Amino acid sequence: MSGSIQDTFFEECEELLEATDEGLTAIEGGDHDSEVVNAIFRAVHSIKGGAGAFGLDDLVAFAHRFETVFDEVRSNRLELDEKLIQLLLRSSDQLSALVEAARDGGEIDEAHNDTLLAALDEYIPEEEEDLTFEPMGLGGPAPMMDLGDLGGAPAEPQEETYRIRFQPLKEMYGTGNEPFFLFQALKDLGELTVTMDENELPGFDAMDMSEAYLAWDLVLVTKETRSKVEAVFEFVEGLCELSINGDGDAEAEANALAALDAMFAAPPAADAAAAPEGEAPAAPFEPPVPAPEPEAKPAAAEEKASAPKAESGKQEQRGGPKPTLRVELERVDRLINAVGELIINHSMLAQQIANLNVSDTRDVETELEGFKNLARDIQEGVMAIRAQPVKPLFQRMARIVREASAATGKTCKLVTEGENTEVDKTVIERLSDPLTHILRNAVDHGVEKPDDREAAGKSKIGEIRLSASHRSGSVCIEIKDDGAGVNRPRVKQIAIEKGLIPENAELTDSEIDNLLFAPGFSTAKEISNLSGRGVGMDVVKNAVTGLGGRINISSSPGKGSTFTIILPLTLAVMDGMVVSVADQTMVVPITSIVETMRGSDDMINSLGADGTLLSIRGNFVPICDVAGGLGLYRESDQQAGVYLLVETETGQRCALAVDDIHDQRQVVIKSLDGVCGEIPGVAAATILGDGKIAMILDPESIIAASPTAAAFDTERRMSNAS
Amino acid sequence: MQAEVKQTDQEVKHAEHSEFVSFTVAGQAFCLKITQIREIRRWSPVTILPHAPADVLGVMNLRGAVIPIYDLSARFGLQQTEASERNVVIVVSVHGKPVGLLAESVSEIISINPDDIQDTPPVDSRNTMEYIQGIISHDDTMVRIINLDAVISAPEQVMP
Known part of the structure; x- marks a missing residue:
C-alpha cells in the first residue's frame, strides 16, 4: 500500500524537479521574476513536505536548506548573482540525485552533499529576523522584484495591523487543509483576533455537507512583513477567497507606483495593475471566483511595462496548466496495438475483397477507403498520446553538461532549441543515453580549455547547442559545439594504429569524421573518468540505429562539430x-x-x-x-x-x-x-x-x-x- | 481442434488426478499438463526466421502477436517433422510468453494420478533426461511427460 503512495510521490517529485529546473533555467537566462522564484520555492517545498511524510531525512534536510535560500531570494534579501545561480543549479541537481537515491536506494555522494549544504548555509542568515534591506540590483537584468516590499517593508520593522478576510472554498477542505492550522501559523507572527462569519450558513435542512459556508475575519497585529503573512496562505492559494488589508497598504502602493513611474516612465494607468506586484491577493476586492494563479495577471501586466518582447511566450506559459490525464502507459500501448491490428485488418479485408471475383466492387472500395482513413486518423491520435515534448530530456541534459563541465574544469553552457518538439515516449527514453554520451564527449573532447579558447579568440565559455525539430516525417536532433572540431590527422592516426583502416588509406574529411563511430575507437589521450570509458561513439551509433535512426557528424576545424541524429517519429x-x-x-x-x-x-x-x-x-x-x-x-x-x-x-x-x-x-x-x-x-x-x-x-x-x-x-x- | 476425451474408471477419483493432453511426436507418445496449454491449432505455414536453428520452424501470427514455433521432434533430437495440414501446433505459455510447439497429432485427454508418475529411468541421452519429467503407463503404452521449462528455455537463450 505505502509503496503505491510512495510511487505517486516520486512521480510528483519528477514533475516538481522539472518545474524547479525549468525555473532555474529561466533565472539563469535572466528572468528574475518573482513568480518564477515563487514557483521554484513551492516546488522545493512540496518535495520537502512529501519527503518528510516518508521519513526521507537526507532529502528533507537538503530541500529545507535549498528552500530557505529561496525564501531569502523571494523576500528580496538575497540578490541572484551569477555565483548564487550556479549554486542553485548545482543544488537542484543534487536534489534530483537525492530523490533518485531515495527512490532506487542508491548511494549519494556524501562529501558533495555536505559541500553544497555548507555553500547553501552561507546564504542563510543566522537569524531569521535579519531584515537588512538589500538594495535592488538596478544594473541587473530584471530590476522589478517585489516593489511592494520596497514600500511596505521599511528597514525598521514596525507593528502593523492586517485585516484579513478568509473564506475557504470547499476545494480547500478537499485537499486536506485545515483553517485552524493557518490561524495557528498566523498567531505565531503576532497578535491575532479571529471572528467567524457564519452568515452564509444555511438552515440545517438546506445544508450540503460537502459545501463550505464559513468565513473568518482576522485581525493580525505583527511586526512581520506583509509577504510573511501572505506566505501563510501560500498553499491554499486559489482554494479560498482571501483579502489582506494592511494599514500601511495605501502608502505602500503609492510608493510602489512612484517607484514604478520613476523606473519605467510608464503612464500611471498601466501601473495600476502592476502596483500590487507579486502580492497577488492584496487588492481589497478580489473577484468572487478566484483565478487559479492570482499573481498571473499583475505579473503579466508588469511584464508588459518592462519586457514587451518576452511577453507573448510568457503569458502562454502562465495561462495555467492544461488539464491532463495520467494514464498507465500499458493502456496506451494496448490501444496502439489494437490500432495496429485495425490497420492489418483493413489490408486483410481489402485483399479478401480483391479475391472475391465480384465484378463491381466500387462501392465497397469507397467504404474501404473511408475505413482506411479513419484507421489512420485513430492511429495518428493514438500516436499523439505517446508523443511527448523533448523538454524534460533536454533539461536533464543541461545537468549533464553542468556536471561534465565541473569535472573537466571547463565552462560550458547548453543552449536548447525546439524543446516542445514531440517525439515518441520510447524514443525519448532511449535517446537519453546516446545524448548523454555525445554531450559528455562534446564537453570533454569538443570544447577546448578556457585558456585555449581565449587564445583562439573565442569566448571563454563554450556553447553547446542542443536542438530538436521535425523534418519531413522524422525528428532531427542536433548537437552542435563551438569547440575545436574533429582533430582529423589524429583521428586518422588512431584509426590506423588500431587497425581500423589500412595505413595508406586515403579518406575524405567526412569519412575521417565518421571513423569516430567505428567500434573500438576512442581518442582520449588519457582516460578521463568522464567519457573515455572504453565504450565509444559506436555505442551511440548502435543506440540510434536501434531506434531506426541515423547519426552523422560534420565538423570544421577550429569552429566545432555538429552531430545530427535523424529519428523516425514513431516506433510503431x-x-x-x-x-x-x-x-x-x-x-x-x-x-x-x-x-x-x-x-x-x-x-x-x-x-x-x-x-x-x-x-x-x-x-x-x-x-x-x-x-x-x-x-x-x-x-x-x-x-x-x-x-x-x-x-x-x-x-x-x-x-x-x-x-x-x-x-x-x-x-x-x-x-x-x-x-x-x-x-x-x-x-x-x-x-x-x-x-x-x-x-x-x-x-x-x-x-x-x-x-x-x-x-x-x-x-x-x-x-x-x- | 478438439481432442477426443476418453472416459476411464480412474476419473472417479477426480480430486487427486491432474489432466494431461497426450499427443504424438515422431511416433512417440508425449503429454503436457492441460493447464499449460493455451490452445491447439491446425498447422499452417510459418514465416521462416533467418539463421534459426533447425528446431525453430519460424514465427506465426497468433491474433496479432508474433509467436515462435518449435519443432518438438527436432528439439528432442528425433528427425525433423515434415509439417503438413494434418499436424497441430500446441500453443503453450512458457515464461509468460506464448510459444507454439509442432506435434504430429493430439490423441486424448488423460487423467493421471500423481502417484502413478514414474521417474525417468537413466538412459544414455542427456536431451531426454532433461526434457522428460517422468513417464506413465496409459493403456499399456508409455507416455512421456514433458518438462516444458527445460524444452523452452528463457527467450533470450533460445537462439544462439
Whole structure:
C-alpha cells in the first residue's frame, strides 16, 4: 500500500524537479521574476513536505536548506548573482540525485552533499529576523522584484495591523487543509483576533455537507512583513477567497507606483495593475471566483511595462496548466496495438475483397477507403498520446553538461532549441543515453580549455547547442559545439594504429569524421573518468540505429562539430517496400532505399571469385544477395533479378538483390524481442494483409554481413590509396 | 481442434488426478499438463526466421502477436517433422510468453494420478533426461511427460 503512495510521490517529485529546473533555467537566462522564484520555492517545498511524510531525512534536510535560500531570494534579501545561480543549479541537481537515491536506494555522494549544504548555509542568515534591506540590483537584468516590499517593508520593522478576510472554498477542505492550522501559523507572527462569519450558513435542512459556508475575519497585529503573512496562505492559494488589508497598504502602493513611474516612465494607468506586484491577493476586492494563479495577471501586466518582447511566450506559459490525464502507459500501448491490428485488418479485408471475383466492387472500395482513413486518423491520435515534448530530456541534459563541465574544469553552457518538439515516449527514453554520451564527449573532447579558447579568440565559455525539430516525417536532433572540431590527422592516426583502416588509406574529411563511430575507437589521450570509458561513439551509433535512426557528424576545424541524429517519429509504424526473397515475403524500410531497378545480365560484372558488381550509369556498386545474407535457399529456379539501391550511413552504396517487389505500404512494426534472439539482418517483423508474418530487414546489417560488399569497401579504399 | 476425451474408471477419483493432453511426436507418445496449454491449432505455414536453428520452424501470427514455433521432434533430437495440414501446433505459455510447439497429432485427454508418475529411468541421452519429467503407463503404452521449462528455455537463450 505505502509503496503505491510512495510511487505517486516520486512521480510528483519528477514533475516538481522539472518545474524547479525549468525555473532555474529561466533565472539563469535572466528572468528574475518573482513568480518564477515563487514557483521554484513551492516546488522545493512540496518535495520537502512529501519527503518528510516518508521519513526521507537526507532529502528533507537538503530541500529545507535549498528552500530557505529561496525564501531569502523571494523576500528580496538575497540578490541572484551569477555565483548564487550556479549554486542553485548545482543544488537542484543534487536534489534530483537525492530523490533518485531515495527512490532506487542508491548511494549519494556524501562529501558533495555536505559541500553544497555548507555553500547553501552561507546564504542563510543566522537569524531569521535579519531584515537588512538589500538594495535592488538596478544594473541587473530584471530590476522589478517585489516593489511592494520596497514600500511596505521599511528597514525598521514596525507593528502593523492586517485585516484579513478568509473564506475557504470547499476545494480547500478537499485537499486536506485545515483553517485552524493557518490561524495557528498566523498567531505565531503576532497578535491575532479571529471572528467567524457564519452568515452564509444555511438552515440545517438546506445544508450540503460537502459545501463550505464559513468565513473568518482576522485581525493580525505583527511586526512581520506583509509577504510573511501572505506566505501563510501560500498553499491554499486559489482554494479560498482571501483579502489582506494592511494599514500601511495605501502608502505602500503609492510608493510602489512612484517607484514604478520613476523606473519605467510608464503612464500611471498601466501601473495600476502592476502596483500590487507579486502580492497577488492584496487588492481589497478580489473577484468572487478566484483565478487559479492570482499573481498571473499583475505579473503579466508588469511584464508588459518592462519586457514587451518576452511577453507573448510568457503569458502562454502562465495561462495555467492544461488539464491532463495520467494514464498507465500499458493502456496506451494496448490501444496502439489494437490500432495496429485495425490497420492489418483493413489490408486483410481489402485483399479478401480483391479475391472475391465480384465484378463491381466500387462501392465497397469507397467504404474501404473511408475505413482506411479513419484507421489512420485513430492511429495518428493514438500516436499523439505517446508523443511527448523533448523538454524534460533536454533539461536533464543541461545537468549533464553542468556536471561534465565541473569535472573537466571547463565552462560550458547548453543552449536548447525546439524543446516542445514531440517525439515518441520510447524514443525519448532511449535517446537519453546516446545524448548523454555525445554531450559528455562534446564537453570533454569538443570544447577546448578556457585558456585555449581565449587564445583562439573565442569566448571563454563554450556553447553547446542542443536542438530538436521535425523534418519531413522524422525528428532531427542536433548537437552542435563551438569547440575545436574533429582533430582529423589524429583521428586518422588512431584509426590506423588500431587497425581500423589500412595505413595508406586515403579518406575524405567526412569519412575521417565518421571513423569516430567505428567500434573500438576512442581518442582520449588519457582516460578521463568522464567519457573515455572504453565504450565509444559506436555505442551511440548502435543506440540510434536501434531506434531506426541515423547519426552523422560534420565538423570544421577550429569552429566545432555538429552531430545530427535523424529519428523516425514513431516506433510503431513505418513505410516499407514489400519484396520477396527466396519465396519469403519481406519488408525493406523505405527510408534506406535510394532507387530500385530491374537488372539485366549485362549490368552484372564479376569481380574476383564470387564478388559481383552492378553497373548503374557507369558506377559500380557491390551486389549483396539478400537470400544468401540471410542464409535462405531458393527452392524454385527464380533468380534475384530486382535490385534495391541502398545507402549506408557511411555513404557506402550497395545493391540488395531480391526476387521481386510487390508493394509499398505502411506496416506495423512488431518487435521480435522475447520471441527470439537478435537475428543478423532482421530488424523486426510485421503482419501482412494475408495474416502472414513478414520480416522487416535491416539493410545495414545485411550489407555488413555480406562478404562481397564488405570486401569491396576495403578494396576500394586500398585501390584509392595506391 | 478438439481432442477426443476418453472416459476411464480412474476419473472417479477426480480430486487427486491432474489432466494431461497426450499427443504424438515422431511416433512417440508425449503429454503436457492441460493447464499449460493455451490452445491447439491446425498447422499452417510459418514465416521462416533467418539463421534459426533447425528446431525453430519460424514465427506465426497468433491474433496479432508474433509467436515462435518449435519443432518438438527436432528439439528432442528425433528427425525433423515434415509439417503438413494434418499436424497441430500446441500453443503453450512458457515464461509468460506464448510459444507454439509442432506435434504430429493430439490423441486424448488423460487423467493421471500423481502417484502413478514414474521417474525417468537413466538412459544414455542427456536431451531426454532433461526434457522428460517422468513417464506413465496409459493403456499399456508409455507416455512421456514433458518438462516444458527445460524444452523452452528463457527467450533470450533460445537462439544462439
